[in-house]
Amino acid sequence: MSNEMINGARMLLECLHKVGVTDMFGYPGGAVIPIYDEIYSFDKIKHYFARHEQGAVHAADGYARVSGKVGVCLATSGPGATNLVTGIMTAHMDSIPLLAITGQVRSNLLGRDAFQETDIVGITVPITKVNYLVQSIKDIPKIIKEAYFIASTGRPGPVLVDIPNDIQQQEISYEEFNRLFDKEVKLEGYDPTYVGHPVQIKRALSLIKKAKKPLIIAGAGVIKSGASKELLELVNKTDMPVATTLLGLGGFPENHDLSLGMLGMHGTVPANFATDEADLVIAAGIRFDDRIAGNPSKFCEHAKIIHIDIDPAEIDKNKKVDVPIVGDLKNVLAEINKELEPKKHTEWTDKVKEWKNEYPLAHRNVGEDKLLPQEVLKAVNDILDGDAIVVTDVGQHQMWAAQYLTFKNPDTIVTSGGAGTMGFGVPAAMGAQVGARDKKVVLIVGDGGFQMTLEEIMMIRQYNLPVKIVLINNSFLGMVRQWQELFKDRRYSFVELECNPDFVKIAEAYGIKSERLKTKEDLKNRLKDLILSDEGAIIDCIVEKEENVFPMIPAGKTVSQMIGKKGVLENE
Numbered sequence: 001m002s003n004e005m006i007n008g009a010r011m012l013l014e015c016l017h018k019v020g021v022t023d024m025f026g027y028p029g030g031a032v033i034p035i036y037d038e039i040y041s042f043d044k045i046k047h048y049f050a051r052h053e054q055g056a057v058h059a060a061d062g063y064a065r066v067s068g069k070v071g072v073c074l075a076t077s078g079p080g081a082t083n084l085v086t087g088i089m090t091a092h093m094d095s096i097p098l099l100a101i102t103g104q105v106r107s108n109l110l111g112r113d114a115f116q117e118t119d120i121v122g123i124t125v126p127i128t129k130v131n132y133l134v135q136s137i138k139d140i141p142k143i144i145k146e147a148y149f150i151a152s153t154g155r156p157g158p159v160l161v162d163i164p165n166d167i168q169q170q171e172i173s174y175e176e177f178n179r180l181f182d183k184e185v186k187l188e189g190y191d192p193t194y195v196g197h198p199v200q201i202k203r204a205l206s207l208i209k210k211a212k213k214p215l216i217i218a219g220a221g222v223i224k225s226g227a228s229k230e231l232l233e234l235v236n237k238t239d240m241p242v243a244t245t246l247l248g249l250g251g252f253p254e255n256h257d258l259s260l261g262m263l264g265m266h267g268t269v270p271a272n273f274a275t276d277e278a279d280l281v282i283a284a285g286i287r288f289d290d291r292i293a294g295n296p297s298k299f300c301e302h303a304k305i306i307h308i309d310i311d312p313a314e315i316d317k318n319k320k321v322d323v324p325i326v327g328d329l330k331n332v333l334a335e336i337n338k339e340l341e342p343k344k345h346t347e348w349t350d351k352v353k354e355w356k357n358e359y360p361l362a363h364r365n366v367g368e369d370k371l372l373p374q375e376v377l378k379a380v381n382d383i384l385d386g387d388a389i390v391v392t393d394v395g396q397h398q399m400w401a402a403q404y405l406t407f408k409n410p411d412t413i414v415t416s417g418g419a420g421t422m423g424f425g426v427p428a429a430m431g432a433q434v435g436a437r438d439k440k441v442v443l444i445v446g447d448g449g450f451q452m453t454l455e456e457i458m459m460i461r462q463y464n465l466p467v468k469i470v471l472i473n474n475s476f477l478g479m480v481r482q483w484q485e486l487f488k489d490r491r492y493s494f495v496e497l498e499c500n501p502d503f504v505k506i507a508e509a510y511g512i513k514s515e516r517l518k519t520k521e522d523l524k525n526r527l528k529d530l531i532l533s534d535e536g537a538i539i540d541c542i543v544e545k546e547e548n549v550f551p552m553i554p555a556g557k558t559v560s561q562m563i564g565k566k567g568v569l570e571n572e
Helices: 008-019 030-039 053-067 085-093 120-127 137-152 165-169 174-182 198-210 220-224 228-238 269-277 329-339 346-358 373-384 396-404 425-435 447-462 478-487 503-509 520-532
Strands: 005-007 023-026 046-049 071-075 098-104 130-133 158-164 171-173 214-218 242-244 259-262 280-284 304-309 323-326 389-392 441-446 468-473 513-517 537-542
Touching (some): 008 137, 023 053, 030 165, 046 447, 053 071, 085 098, 130 137, 137 171, 198 304, 242 269, 304 329, 373 441, 373 468, 373 520, 389 396, 389 425, 396 478, 447 503, 503 537, 513 520, 520 537
Parallel strands (some): 071 098, 098 158, 214 242, 214 280, 304 323, 389 441, 513 537
């Protein structure tokens, strides 16, 4: 063993394996040939061959969201690396643990505009927690250990490691490699706070005990910290209703009596009304972003706000709060629960339930020979009954999925929230299925987003991934069209997809089962068998072209300016 040598490429794979990586997604190219040469004979990590680097990074993202592991993707230098940028930004915005590995030109060519050279470290500084340019083979063990740790701890996020081609080929002894790997990693200045400050927790308890109309807004932080059990305990103990952000769906069971569903721009009426009337809001792992808060100065303006988040940078960034608590939600909620006595807020919860009865999700009615997208989503929900992983692309269908699907458990929705990345859905669904082989994965995607990354459906065939793709086909870029209808007098500028391909034939070309559904009878008679089958399928649902997502709070407006509270515009 002492005489056996190991090169940088093999060292990279061994390090990834040692830190716990079992799967990765990638696309080969010149600057990573040494790594791919080692992958050829390295059976400890399964490599999945995407058809585009953006597909690889979104697949790694979807994998991370459902598995709880760090998603890993690999790309070559130059355009290969820059094709990862959108996916890295998507992971950054949604706090997803991601390790992006890129090849780079040889060290002696750096800064000389060599073929396929680009400064990917410089490009990704704003959208990574940290990034590295490897300058010596001996740095690889330390860097990979650090990168993996940083990506997966504190507020999770993406980390990039850029490795020049010559360093991939350099060699050291296995003995030296093992010695380097076994060195303890010390990260000065990186020390996430996991335990909430006792004084702040005491202040929060005081507000909770006094509140008459308390509301919890549960965000992605609930899921990332594994705090669903503690949140449920808090609700059952204190009788507080819960509104959920898009990325927080599943953090609190939506079939619970006190679940109000999603809040915000396309949130439910009860959830949004509650924010307007609450006298106390516990903001659990949320960012108060514009899709939730609308007009921040008017958002929850009658409430004292307790904001719990692991990232101190989020405190007071978008909304001034009364009691900030920096810490891991699971720990903080456990501490709060210990000190609370059971309490009822009957008058408040009765009012909330009245809103739920008065303003259920609704839509217009159309003939039997037509399909509404909401009807498709309701039918999918009836079949799944909360027992699946739902992946969405971005647009109207994403909001309908959030509204009409019932999320009972954490890590069951995979969607691009902060970035709103069209094209995310297809590759993310592939990654989600790899990350949860024993679960049913259903993708909800529009005809626009599907065409951005449809090449990744080949992974269904290549790796026998039984992903079900429900294509909401309205021949429009639906959400942009909706805004153009409501705010631009129906000036439909470049949103009509009148030249759509035949998606059934595309599925056939890829060797994937496919059917087209056009009517309510089709939906009733054919959808269930397709969803419950053991193989991948593309279900092309031809829906009404000009259907809108309601309710809606227009951008920058307040709850009082909500439109479409009963599923249609008030004047229709």
